[in-house]
Amino acid sequence: xxxxxxxxxxxxxxxxxxxxxxxxxxxxxxxxxxxxxxxxxxxxxxxxxxxxxxxxxxxxxxxxxxxxxxxxxxxxxxxxxxxxxxxxxxxxxxxxxxxxxxxxxxxxxxxxxxxxxxxxxxxxxxxxxxxxxxxxxxxxxxxxxxxxxxxxxxxxxxxxxxxxxxxxxxxxxxxxxxxxxxxxxxxxxxxxxxxxxxxxxxxxxxxxxxxxxxxxxxxxxxxxxxxxxxxxxxxxxxxxxxxxxxxxxxxxxxxxxxxxxxxxxxxxxxxxxxxxxxxxxxxxxxxxxxxxxxxxxxxxxxxxxxxxxxxxxxxxxxxxxxxxxxxxxxxxxxxxxxxxxxxxxxxxxxxxxxxxxxxxxxxxxxxxxxxxxxxxxxxxxxxxxxxxxxxxxxxxxxxxxxxxxxxxxxxxx
Amino acid sequence: xxxxxxxxxxxxxxxxxxxxxxxxxxxxxxxxxxxxxxxxxxxxxxxxxxxxxxxxxxxxxxxxxxxxxxxxxxxxxxxxxxxxxxxxxxxxxxxxxxxxxxxxxxxxxxxxxxxxxxxxxxxxxxxxxxxxxxxxxxxxxxxxxxxxxxxxxxxxxxxxxxxxxxxxxxxxxxxxxxxxxxxxxxxxxxxxxxxxxxxxxxxxxxxxxxxxxxxxxxxxxxxxxxxxxxxxxxxxxxxxxxxxxxxxxxxxxxxxxxxxxxxxxxxxxxxxxxxxxxxxx
Numbered sequence: 001x002x003x004x005x006x007x008x009x010x011x012x013x014x015x016x017x018x019x020x021x022x023x024x025x026x027x028x029x030x031x032x033x034x035x036x037x038x039x040x041x042x043x044x045x046x047x048x049x050x051x052x053x054x055x056x057x058x059x060x061x062x063x064x065x066x067x068x069x070x071x072x073x074x075x076x077x078x079x080x081x082x083x084x085x086x087x088x089x090x091x092x093x094x095x096x097x098x099x100x101x102x103x104x105x106x107x108x109x110x111x112x113x114x115x116x117x118x119x120x121x122x123x124x125x126x127x128x129x130x131x132x133x134x135x136x137x138x139x140x141x142x143x144x145x146x147x148x149x150x151x152x153x154x155x156x157x158x159x160x161x162x163x164x165x166x167x168x169x170x171x172x173x174x175x176x177x178x179x180x181x182x183x184x185x186x187x188x189x190x191x192x193x194x195x196x197x198x199x200x201x202x203x204x205x206x207x208x209x210x211x212x213x214x215x216x217x218x219x220x221x222x223x224x225x226x227x228x229x230x231x232x233x234x235x236x237x238x239x240x241x242x243x244x245x246x247x248x249x250x251x252x253x254x255x256x257x258x259x260x261x262x263x264x265x266x267x268x269x270x271x272x273x274x275x276x277x278x279x280x281x282x283x284x285x286x287x288x289x290x291x292x293x294x295x296x297x298x299x300x301x302x303x304x305x306x307x308x309x310x311x312x313x314x315x316x317x318x319x320x321x322x323x324x325x326x327x328x329x330x331x332x333x334x335x336x337x338x339x340x341x342x343x344x345x346x347x348x349x350x351x352x353x354x355x356x357x358x359x360x361x362x363x364x365x366x367x368x369x370x371x372x373x374x375x376x377x378x379x380x381x382x383x384x385x386x387x388x389x390x391x392x393x394x395x396x397x398x399x400x401x402x403x404x405x406x407x408x409x410x411x412x413x
Numbered sequence: 414x415x416x417x418x419x420x421x422x423x424x425x426x427x428x429x430x431x432x433x434x435x436x437x438x439x440x441x442x443x444x445x446x447x448x449x450x451x452x453x454x455x456x457x458x459x460x461x462x463x464x465x466x467x468x469x470x471x472x473x474x475x476x477x478x479x480x481x482x483x484x485x486x487x488x489x490x491x492x493x494x495x496x497x498x499x500x501x502x503x504x505x506x507x508x509x510x511x512x513x514x515x516x517x518x519x520x521x522x523x524x525x526x527x528x529x530x531x532x533x534x535x536x537x538x539x540x541x542x543x544x545x546x547x548x549x550x551x552x553x554x555x556x557x558x559x560x561x562x563x564x565x566x567x568x569x570x571x572x573x574x575x576x577x578x579x580x581x582x583x584x585x586x587x588x589x590x591x592x593x594x595x596x597x598x599x600x601x602x603x604x605x606x607x608x609x610x611x612x613x614x615x616x617x618x619x620x621x622x623x624x625x626x627x628x629x630x631x632x633x634x635x636x637x638x639x640x641x642x643x644x645x646x647x648x649x650x651x652x653x654x655x656x657x658x659x660x661x662x663x664x665x666x667x668x669x670x671x672x673x674x675x676x677x678x679x680x681x682x683x684x685x686x687x688x689x690x691x692x693x694x
Contacts, residue, residue: 024466029476032646036477073475074646219478221462221525 010379092374115371203361
């Protein structure tokens with residue numbers, strides 16, 4: 001017997017700029033809020049779901065069981081098991097892949113997938129020197145031994161280490177890495193600003209037409225994404241100072257995503273179960289693919305792994321880029337999307353019709369709470385495809401730290 | 414003569430009122446004259462969003478838009494202090510014992526809702542160790558009653574003639590301790606910051622010793638809130654929760670939590686109760 005995994009809906013918190021409205025909430029609080037909103041929308045209070053899968057990129061050690069803890073704080077039945085999963089910014093999409101695969105194998109019928117991140121409540125860790133001394137002191141059996149353990153601590157070791165999004169192997173921040181890509185692929189400032197402008201315009205329009213009314217539940221007095229600037233103009237974007245790259249720099253705070261807090265979850269179910277329960281069957285998860293690039297010594301680009309994943313996925317499903325109604329390419333930076341499009345052309349995959357790209361805005365306007373982005377995109381795209389009619393396909397592309405990327409095909413039922 | 418209704422523009426500073434109450438040995442009228450017939454209210458109270466989140470964190474709740482019932486009690490607490498700080502109130506603040514609490518959340522209340530808070534003192538009764546009285550609080554949103562709660566206090570310095578009425582004893586749950594809570598030494602100061610209850614018995618060994626405790630004791634209302642938080646996501650949308658504070662919990666310390674249907678308790682390592690409660694959805 002074959003099982004089909006379908007997306008029946010989603011829920012997310014609004015996304016808020018880090019250090020502002022959600023600064024008091026932890027990643028777990030945010031995830032619990034997103035789950036409870038979904039529970040309310042689908043009447044799941046007290047109900048057991050077969051699995052809840054989510055993750056966070058910025059994780060405290062106390063969050064070793066983040067998703068399960070959020071489930072226990074939610075209105076779901078405490079008999080709902082949960083699993084933490086992490087693949088940097090592809091976490092949310094990987095969670096959907098994981099749950100839909102289980103559903104297709106018959107191991108689950110109803111599952112929740114998503115992610116959460118709080119850049120406001122990021123872990124601050126102690127230095128390596130102090131950490132080692134503390135572990136040693138903990139193992140020590142006597143006071144002198146314990147004191148000896150701390151004797152090795154230097155004054156500089158006492159400074160806390162602030163969080164940073166830096167690639168461990170290159171020492172470059174994501175923005176600095178992307179600046180190399182931007183230069184290599186000759187992405188102009190104007191194109192980046194235009195993409196960013198379109199993102200804000202599209203997201204604002206989608207909010208105004210009520211598209212997110214059944215996809216977002218307000219949290220802590222916030223009803224809409226706070227990064228969104230509906231009134232921004234190309235002139236304003238053009239006036240911003242560059243923040244990444246050296247000579248000829250083109251990347252600004254306007255065409256790069258802001259640090260954001262938020263959580264998003266998706267309700268995935270086996271098709272027959274969804275129909276029995278009269279849930280809307282928005283789209284089925286057709287297939288997915290992950291890929292990675294050789295970025296460490298600069299042979300390839302950090303954030304262009306989707307350009308490797310997409311041709312593999314299309315070939316397996318015997319599809320071309322012309323077969324898609326809509327494209328959702330996560331906007332880590334405007335130039336990431338533009339470089340991915342160029343790379344797809346260069347490697348012979350084809351051309352993405354720009355009028356079908358990110359039609360309801362993406363991360364530049366909505367913000368990007370790392371692990372929450374996949375859930376936001378899957379729920380929005382599934383809903384939009386459902387409106388376009390049966391058989392319409394959408395392609396999701398998400399790049400991630402470590403030179404990785406995850407892509408997925410959804411198809412309206 | 415009708416009831417004296419005192420309307421305050423904003424919530425008074427509970428810390429100031431408390432310090433004043435402890436510093437000045439006010440001459441209090443005799444309790445035999447009864448309680449002054451007075452209620453105090455704040456018409457349009459805006460909850461402190463950030464403080465509500467810190468409160469949730471300190472007591473073990475998830476930070477949500479809906480606030481815990483005990484948070485609404487905390488909102489009325491400055492009015493309790495104000496009422497007890499009036500010169501014609503027969504009991505002095507120092508030495509009052511919080512005996513029990515009974516509150517009902519009639520519907521979920523959001524942290525961004527404006528509240529009308531009212532507190533009135535009533536129900537003076539003789540007690541075998543002194544005199545008890547109730548502080549009765551209500552919270553309205555518009556005209557809708559959303560929360561009500563009764564705090565029962567005991568003054569061991571006062572006396573009233575007559576037989577002490579039989580107090581209803583909440584039943585102990587049976588079963589094993591399912592949770593172990595580790596209470597750090599500074600928990601009283603943490604809770605004072607989020608609740609505004611700066612009673613010196615909770616703050617520091619030195620200030621606690623003045624009042625006869627070897628170490629600071631945690632606020633009963635923290636223990637109450639922590640017990641509600643222990644129910645996690647299974648806490649109903651609307652509920653009545655009753656607690657009786659049986660023994661103080663010294664800081665730092667470890668206590669256990671036992672729950673059995675509607676009945677729950679916070680216990681020491683011998684299983685003796687520190688707080689006994691009942692939660693009904």
